[in-house]
Amino acid sequence: MQTPLIQRVLPAVIGMLVVLALGVPARFQWWAAALGRTVMVIEAPLSGPVWRLATSLGPSRPAPYDDATRVLEEENERLRGELLRTQLENDRLRQTITDLQSGLALQDNSPVRQLEASVLGAGSDPESGMLTIRAGTQQGVNTDGVALAPGLQLLGRVVAVSERTCTVRALTTKSGEAMTAMIMVNQEVADGLKCTLTPVGDGTLRGPVSDRRDPATNAAITPQPGQIVRLDDPTWPKISRMLKLGVVESVEPNPNQPLRRIVTVRPTVLDLERISDVILWTPIDQAGGKP
């Protein structure tokens, strides 16, 4: 570390860092992301157990599940999601057939590969909401996948994959994008109040709800606290449609539009960005992933 050569190299290295930090856009530093994933793999034997220990001791751990109850709840949630997705798909196909009046090649619900994997750690900046998961292309994970928390609560989408790890961006991340969702007025029917939710930064999602009226009474249908909210965003992978985003925590009037409401939605898992194990869903065929 003290050889003259290295000493002479130091100013050049500092200069290079200044150029990289201030002058080179991130798209030209793609190699850094690959290096970072390698670093994460090297760190995995330590960061993984530390994360698991810390999240199991921390106050914000998810409520402990009895294994049998958890399996039943997840099966129930999976079937409900499948039913709602099928209903949406049927509606879409009816519309397509009506529009085109011709027989198109119709897709069934895409099968998914389910994989349970442990979290290796978060990024250096906890606010980024990026979680590194111990599963990669070797396990069949790709960027069309989504990650779920216990109870099939949607956690986020897979945004990068390496051979052994993948990166998941949590949906509650402050810098995350807005997503369209559906407040389930009736649990059994894929028809509810549409809303656009944006991550607030405190673990919740917030946004305006579309105005809708009851055809019989013409009274406005208002969302109620406790109602389940499901993802219904065409920009997300297909397999994530109708997955649970959380429950309505509060409903407020929209200050800009008096007829509309603003809802705050909280995921059913206490702190999504601090769970120790996730369930990864990856479409078996590519058509199931692409939005």
Add this chain to the structure above:
Amino acid sequence: MRGVTFALLAWIFLGLELGLKSPLGFGPSGVAPSFMFVLLTYIAMAATPKQTAWAAIILGVLMDLTNPFTLHGKIQPAVVVGPYALSFLLGSQLVLTLRGVMIRRNPFTLGFLALVGSIVASITLVGVFSARAFLENRDWHATHELWVGMKCSLYTGIAAVPLALVLMPLGPFLGLPGPQARRFARPNSG
């Protein structure tokens, strides 16, 4: 300074940074201690300026590589090399400047130096990412990030005190001179 011991400590502290930082943080606020900066502060308290600069660059680059962030409208996370490395470098320079007037044996010294060094590092980090706003579209609010950085610095300073009890006995293994070794020795310019 012994490279192997430094590499081992860097591996351990980066593991703590990735595995413990978020669970120890205050909810989703992003306020969490930086274990890597505590290690750097400890090295800067005893190593030569050149060794400190190299340690800051290596630890900072490791932080950069493990800090993916989201650019507006992009799904793939972005990684940029340099911001943490430069901020660690500047933060460690302040520690180098102040260490001469500190009682190095006291664990609170590590806490204080980690606090002030981390403040400088946070300001530099926010400055670099704010300058990068001209390069790419990122959801970045400098005032908020600066405020979070100040709180992180305070947390880092507090976390450094118990860590000092672990780090201080490791000095000989790192090949760093102890607090007394350099008192009457010729100053090492590095």
